[in-house]
Amino acid sequence: MKIAVLIPCYNEEHSIEQVVRDFRAALPEAAIHVYDNNSRDRTVDLARAAGAIVRSEPQQGKGNVVRRMFSDIEADVYVMVDGDATYHAPSAPRMVARLVDESLDMVVGTRLHSEEEGAFRAGHQLGNRMLTGFVAWLFGDRFQDMLSGYRVFSRRFVKSFPAMSKGFETETELVVHALSLSMPVAEIETPYFARPEGSVSKLNTYRDGWRILMTILALLKRERPLALFGAIFALLALLALILAEPVVATYLQTGQVPRLPTALLATGIMILAFLSLTAGVVLDTVTHGRREIKRLHYLGHRAPGAP
Numbered sequence: 001m002k003i004a005v006l007i008p009c010y011n012e013e014h015s016i017e018q019v020v021r022d023f024r025a026a027l028p029e030a031a032i033h034v035y036d037n038n039s040r041d042r043t044v045d046l047a048r049a050a051g052a053i054v055r056s057e058p059q060q061g062k063g064n065v066v067r068r069m070f071s072d073i074e075a076d077v078y079v080m081v082d083g084d085a086t087y088h089a090p091s092a093p094r095m096v097a098r099l100v101d102e103s104l105d106m107v108v109g110t111r112l113h114s115e116e117e118g119a120f121r122a123g124h125q126l127g128n129r130m131l132t133g134f135v136a137w138l139f140g141d142r143f144q145d146m147l148s149g150y151r152v153f154s155r156r157f158v159k160s161f162p163a164m165s166k167g168f169e170t171e172t173e174l175v176v177h178a179l180s181l182s183m184p185v186a187e188i189e190t191p192y193f194a195r196p197e198g199s200v201s202k203l204n205t206y207r208d209g210w211r212i213l214m215t216i217l218a219l220l221k222r223e224r225p226l227a228l229f230g231a232i233f234a235l236l237a238l239l240a241l242i243l244a245e246p247v248v249a250t251y252l253q254t255g256q257v258p259r260l261p262t263a264l265l266a267t268g269i270m271i272l273a274f275l276s277l278t279a280g281v282v283l284d285t286v287t288h289g290r291r292e293i294k295r296l297h298y299l300g301h302r303a304p305g306a307p
Protein backbone atom coordinates (compact mmCIF):
# COMPACT_ATOMS: atom_id res chain seq x y z
CA MET A 1 0.00 0.00 0.00
CA LYS A 2 1.45 3.32 -1.12
CA ILE A 3 1.04 6.20 1.34
CA ALA A 4 1.69 9.84 0.47
CA VAL A 5 1.95 12.66 3.00
CA LEU A 6 0.89 15.98 1.45
CA ILE A 7 2.00 19.21 3.14
CA PRO A 8 0.83 22.53 1.66
CA CYS A 9 3.19 25.33 2.75
CA TYR A 10 3.48 29.10 2.68
CA ASN A 11 6.28 30.76 4.67
CA GLU A 12 6.75 27.95 7.20
CA GLU A 13 10.53 28.02 7.70
CA HIS A 14 10.10 27.84 11.48
CA SER A 15 8.20 24.56 11.41
CA ILE A 16 8.57 22.66 8.13
CA GLU A 17 11.68 20.71 9.14
CA GLN A 18 9.95 19.46 12.27
CA VAL A 19 6.83 18.48 10.35
CA VAL A 20 8.76 16.51 7.73
CA ARG A 21 10.91 14.85 10.40
CA ASP A 22 7.93 13.92 12.60
CA PHE A 23 5.89 12.42 9.77
CA ARG A 24 8.86 10.51 8.43
CA ALA A 25 9.24 8.96 11.88
CA ALA A 26 5.50 8.26 12.19
CA LEU A 27 5.10 6.86 8.65
CA PRO A 28 8.55 5.67 7.53
CA GLU A 29 7.09 3.92 4.47
CA ALA A 30 5.37 7.08 3.18
CA ALA A 31 6.58 9.56 0.58
CA ILE A 32 6.63 13.09 2.05
CA HIS A 33 5.54 15.77 -0.44
CA VAL A 34 5.85 19.48 0.37
CA TYR A 35 4.02 21.84 -1.97
CA ASP A 36 5.30 25.38 -1.67
CA ASN A 37 2.92 28.25 -2.43
CA ASN A 38 5.26 31.16 -3.28
CA SER A 39 7.08 31.24 0.06
CA ARG A 40 9.43 34.19 0.53
CA ASP A 41 11.53 32.55 3.24
CA ARG A 42 13.64 29.37 3.45
CA THR A 43 10.72 26.92 3.45
CA VAL A 44 11.77 25.20 0.21
CA ASP A 45 15.43 24.77 1.17
CA LEU A 46 14.64 23.48 4.66
CA ALA A 47 11.98 21.06 3.43
CA ARG A 48 14.33 19.66 0.82
CA ALA A 49 17.13 19.38 3.36
CA ALA A 50 14.78 17.44 5.67
CA GLY A 51 14.25 14.87 2.91
CA ALA A 52 10.89 15.90 1.47
CA ILE A 53 9.96 15.86 -2.18
CA VAL A 54 9.38 19.55 -2.89
CA ARG A 55 7.14 20.93 -5.60
CA SER A 56 5.51 24.31 -6.12
CA GLU A 57 2.13 25.79 -7.00
CA PRO A 58 2.29 29.40 -8.30
CA GLN A 59 -1.43 30.16 -7.89
CA GLN A 60 -1.83 31.57 -4.39
CA GLY A 61 -4.26 29.90 -2.01
CA LYS A 62 -4.53 26.61 -0.14
CA GLY A 63 -7.34 25.41 -2.39
CA ASN A 64 -5.13 25.81 -5.45
CA VAL A 65 -2.38 23.82 -3.72
CA VAL A 66 -4.79 21.03 -2.75
CA ARG A 67 -6.05 20.81 -6.33
CA ARG A 68 -2.47 20.50 -7.62
CA MET A 69 -1.49 17.92 -4.98
CA PHE A 70 -4.50 15.73 -5.68
CA SER A 71 -3.82 15.92 -9.41
CA ASP A 72 -0.10 15.17 -9.25
CA ILE A 73 0.29 12.47 -6.62
CA GLU A 74 -0.57 8.82 -7.15
CA ALA A 75 -1.07 6.78 -3.99
CA ASP A 76 -3.48 4.43 -2.22
CA VAL A 77 -3.76 6.53 0.95
CA TYR A 78 -3.20 10.27 1.29
CA VAL A 79 -2.34 12.05 4.53
CA MET A 80 -2.82 15.82 4.31
CA VAL A 81 -1.50 18.07 7.08
CA ASP A 82 -0.60 21.74 7.44
CA GLY A 83 3.07 22.64 7.62
CA ASP A 84 2.81 24.66 10.85
CA ALA A 85 3.69 21.85 13.33
CA THR A 86 0.38 22.18 15.17
CA TYR A 87 -0.84 18.63 14.39
CA HIS A 88 0.18 15.38 16.07
CA ALA A 89 2.23 13.23 13.68
CA PRO A 90 2.14 10.06 15.88
CA SER A 91 -1.65 9.99 15.36
CA ALA A 92 -1.18 9.41 11.62
CA PRO A 93 -0.69 5.60 11.76
CA ARG A 94 -3.88 5.27 13.83
CA MET A 95 -5.80 7.41 11.31
CA VAL A 96 -4.44 5.41 8.35
CA ALA A 97 -5.27 2.13 10.09
CA ARG A 98 -8.82 3.31 10.77
CA LEU A 99 -9.25 4.28 7.10
CA VAL A 100 -7.96 0.94 5.81
CA ASP A 101 -9.52 -1.39 8.40
CA GLU A 102 -13.00 0.10 8.02
CA SER A 103 -12.72 0.90 4.27
CA LEU A 104 -13.41 4.58 4.90
CA ASP A 105 -12.86 7.46 2.50
CA MET A 106 -11.88 10.23 4.92
CA VAL A 107 -10.67 10.33 8.52
CA VAL A 108 -10.47 13.78 10.12
CA GLY A 109 -8.12 14.53 13.01
CA THR A 110 -10.22 16.78 15.23
CA ARG A 111 -8.76 19.59 17.34
CA LEU A 112 -11.24 19.30 20.20
CA HIS A 113 -8.42 18.59 22.64
CA SER A 114 -5.69 21.23 22.67
CA GLU A 115 -2.34 20.33 24.22
CA GLU A 116 -1.21 23.92 24.79
CA GLU A 117 -3.01 26.99 26.04
CA GLY A 118 -3.82 29.37 23.21
CA ALA A 119 -3.23 26.78 20.49
CA PHE A 120 -6.86 26.91 19.37
CA ARG A 121 -7.94 30.51 19.93
CA ALA A 122 -11.42 31.19 21.33
CA GLY A 123 -12.47 33.18 18.25
CA HIS A 124 -11.41 30.37 15.93
CA GLN A 125 -13.20 27.79 18.10
CA LEU A 126 -16.43 29.80 18.01
CA GLY A 127 -16.24 30.33 14.26
CA ASN A 128 -15.45 26.65 13.72
CA ARG A 129 -18.46 25.56 15.79
CA MET A 130 -20.78 27.98 14.02
CA LEU A 131 -19.67 27.03 10.50
CA THR A 132 -19.58 23.31 11.31
CA GLY A 133 -23.08 23.56 12.76
CA PHE A 134 -24.33 25.42 9.70
CA VAL A 135 -22.97 22.72 7.37
CA ALA A 136 -24.45 20.02 9.63
CA TRP A 137 -27.87 21.68 9.38
CA LEU A 138 -27.71 22.00 5.60
CA PHE A 139 -25.92 18.81 4.52
CA GLY A 140 -25.82 16.36 7.45
CA ASP A 141 -24.43 16.13 10.96
CA ARG A 142 -21.39 13.86 10.69
CA PHE A 143 -18.48 16.13 11.66
CA GLN A 144 -17.49 18.01 14.80
CA ASP A 145 -14.42 19.80 13.41
CA MET A 146 -15.12 20.59 9.77
CA LEU A 147 -12.15 22.95 9.34
CA SER A 148 -9.35 20.70 10.59
CA GLY A 149 -6.29 20.67 8.34
CA TYR A 150 -5.35 17.10 9.35
CA ARG A 151 -7.02 14.42 7.22
CA VAL A 152 -6.45 11.00 5.71
CA PHE A 153 -8.11 10.18 2.38
CA SER A 154 -8.67 7.15 0.21
CA ARG A 155 -7.63 7.22 -3.42
CA ARG A 156 -11.24 7.13 -4.57
CA PHE A 157 -12.00 10.26 -2.53
CA VAL A 158 -9.03 12.19 -3.91
CA LYS A 159 -9.56 11.25 -7.54
CA SER A 160 -13.28 12.07 -7.48
CA PHE A 161 -12.88 15.41 -5.68
CA PRO A 162 -13.48 18.36 -8.07
CA ALA A 163 -11.43 20.88 -5.98
CA MET A 164 -13.01 24.15 -7.07
CA SER A 165 -12.04 26.36 -4.11
CA LYS A 166 -8.99 28.63 -4.08
CA GLY A 167 -8.30 29.37 -0.40
CA PHE A 168 -8.95 28.08 3.12
CA GLU A 169 -12.53 27.23 2.17
CA THR A 170 -11.21 24.00 0.61
CA GLU A 171 -11.83 22.15 3.91
CA THR A 172 -15.52 23.00 3.61
CA GLU A 173 -15.58 21.69 0.07
CA LEU A 174 -13.90 18.45 1.19
CA VAL A 175 -16.59 17.87 3.83
CA VAL A 176 -19.51 18.64 1.50
CA HIS A 177 -18.03 16.34 -1.16
CA ALA A 178 -18.05 13.47 1.34
CA LEU A 179 -21.57 14.29 2.53
CA SER A 180 -23.05 14.72 -0.94
CA LEU A 181 -21.84 11.24 -2.02
CA SER A 182 -22.67 9.65 1.38
CA MET A 183 -19.10 8.43 1.78
CA PRO A 184 -18.06 6.43 4.85
CA VAL A 185 -16.08 8.82 7.06
CA ALA A 186 -14.85 9.09 10.65
CA GLU A 187 -13.20 11.49 13.08
CA ILE A 188 -10.37 10.78 15.51
CA GLU A 189 -9.53 13.19 18.32
CA THR A 190 -5.88 14.23 18.07
CA PRO A 191 -3.73 16.59 20.16
CA TYR A 192 -3.35 20.12 18.84
CA PHE A 193 -0.37 22.37 19.56
CA ALA A 194 0.51 26.05 19.38
CA ARG A 195 2.65 27.24 16.49
CA PRO A 196 6.43 27.34 17.05
CA GLU A 197 7.88 30.67 18.09
CA GLY A 198 8.27 32.96 15.09
CA SER A 199 5.61 31.16 13.03
CA VAL A 200 2.61 33.27 12.01
CA SER A 201 -0.88 32.04 11.10
CA LYS A 202 -2.02 32.82 7.54
CA LEU A 203 -5.69 32.61 8.52
CA ASN A 204 -7.63 35.87 8.74
CA THR A 205 -10.51 35.18 11.12
CA TYR A 206 -13.12 37.51 9.63
CA ARG A 207 -12.12 37.55 5.97
CA ASP A 208 -11.67 33.80 5.68
CA GLY A 209 -14.72 33.13 7.85
CA TRP A 210 -16.81 35.20 5.44
CA ARG A 211 -15.32 33.38 2.44
CA ILE A 212 -16.13 30.02 4.05
CA LEU A 213 -19.72 31.15 4.69
CA MET A 214 -20.09 32.23 1.06
CA THR A 215 -18.63 28.88 -0.04
CA ILE A 216 -21.23 27.04 2.04
CA LEU A 217 -24.01 28.99 0.32
CA ALA A 218 -22.46 28.36 -3.10
CA LEU A 219 -22.22 24.64 -2.33
CA LEU A 220 -25.84 24.68 -1.18
CA LYS A 221 -26.85 26.09 -4.58
CA ARG A 222 -24.68 23.53 -6.34
CA GLU A 223 -25.53 20.43 -4.28
CA ARG A 224 -29.05 21.16 -2.97
CA PRO A 225 -30.62 23.69 -5.33
CA LEU A 226 -34.20 22.59 -4.66
CA ALA A 227 -33.78 23.31 -0.94
CA LEU A 228 -32.32 26.78 -1.63
CA PHE A 229 -34.75 27.86 -4.34
CA GLY A 230 -37.62 26.19 -2.49
CA ALA A 231 -36.86 28.37 0.54
CA ILE A 232 -36.78 31.46 -1.72
CA PHE A 233 -40.13 30.34 -3.20
CA ALA A 234 -41.65 30.01 0.27
CA LEU A 235 -40.47 33.48 1.35
CA LEU A 236 -41.67 35.18 -1.84
CA ALA A 237 -44.99 33.35 -1.80
CA LEU A 238 -45.55 34.33 1.84
CA LEU A 239 -44.78 37.97 1.04
CA ALA A 240 -47.15 37.90 -1.96
CA LEU A 241 -49.95 36.44 0.16
CA ILE A 242 -49.45 39.07 2.86
CA LEU A 243 -49.68 41.86 0.26
CA ALA A 244 -52.65 40.25 -1.48
CA GLU A 245 -54.73 39.58 1.65
CA PRO A 246 -56.26 43.10 2.03
CA VAL A 247 -56.78 43.36 -1.75
CA VAL A 248 -58.69 40.06 -1.82
CA ALA A 249 -60.68 41.00 1.29
CA THR A 250 -61.75 44.31 -0.27
CA TYR A 251 -62.71 42.60 -3.53
CA LEU A 252 -64.85 40.02 -1.74
CA GLN A 253 -66.67 42.81 0.13
CA THR A 254 -67.10 45.38 -2.65
CA GLY A 255 -66.35 43.57 -5.91
CA GLN A 256 -63.70 46.21 -6.70
CA VAL A 257 -59.89 46.36 -6.66
CA PRO A 258 -59.05 49.88 -5.49
CA ARG A 259 -55.42 48.96 -4.67
CA LEU A 260 -54.31 48.07 -8.19
CA PRO A 261 -50.57 48.75 -7.61
CA THR A 262 -50.58 46.43 -4.57
CA ALA A 263 -52.42 43.77 -6.54
CA LEU A 264 -49.89 44.01 -9.39
CA LEU A 265 -47.00 43.88 -6.93
CA ALA A 266 -48.40 40.78 -5.21
CA THR A 267 -48.96 39.12 -8.58
CA GLY A 268 -45.40 39.91 -9.71
CA ILE A 269 -43.89 38.56 -6.51
CA MET A 270 -45.93 35.35 -6.79
CA ILE A 271 -44.73 34.90 -10.37
CA LEU A 272 -41.13 35.30 -9.16
CA ALA A 273 -41.82 32.74 -6.44
CA PHE A 274 -42.94 30.13 -8.95
CA LEU A 275 -40.01 30.98 -11.25
CA SER A 276 -37.70 30.29 -8.29
CA LEU A 277 -39.41 26.97 -7.63
CA THR A 278 -39.13 26.02 -11.30
CA ALA A 279 -35.41 26.90 -11.30
CA GLY A 280 -34.94 24.74 -8.21
CA VAL A 281 -36.66 21.74 -9.81
CA VAL A 282 -34.64 22.05 -13.04
CA LEU A 283 -31.31 22.54 -11.24
CA ASP A 284 -32.09 19.65 -8.88
CA THR A 285 -32.44 17.37 -11.90
CA VAL A 286 -29.08 18.60 -13.25
CA THR A 287 -27.46 18.14 -9.82
CA HIS A 288 -28.80 14.61 -9.59
CA GLY A 289 -27.17 13.76 -12.92
CA ARG A 290 -23.87 15.34 -11.88
CA ARG A 291 -23.93 13.42 -8.62
CA GLU A 292 -24.47 10.16 -10.48
CA ILE A 293 -21.43 10.89 -12.66
CA LYS A 294 -19.29 11.71 -9.61
CA ARG A 295 -20.50 8.56 -7.89
CA LEU A 296 -19.59 6.40 -10.87
CA HIS A 297 -16.14 8.02 -11.04
CA TYR A 298 -15.73 7.43 -7.30
CA LEU A 299 -16.69 3.76 -7.70
CA GLY A 300 -14.07 3.40 -10.44
CA HIS A 301 -11.37 3.19 -7.73
CA ARG A 302 -11.10 0.39 -5.21
CA ALA A 303 -11.77 0.91 -1.52
CA PRO A 304 -8.83 1.22 0.93
CA GLY A 305 -7.56 -2.21 1.90
CA ALA A 306 -9.52 -3.98 -0.86
CA PRO A 307 -7.62 -6.62 -2.87
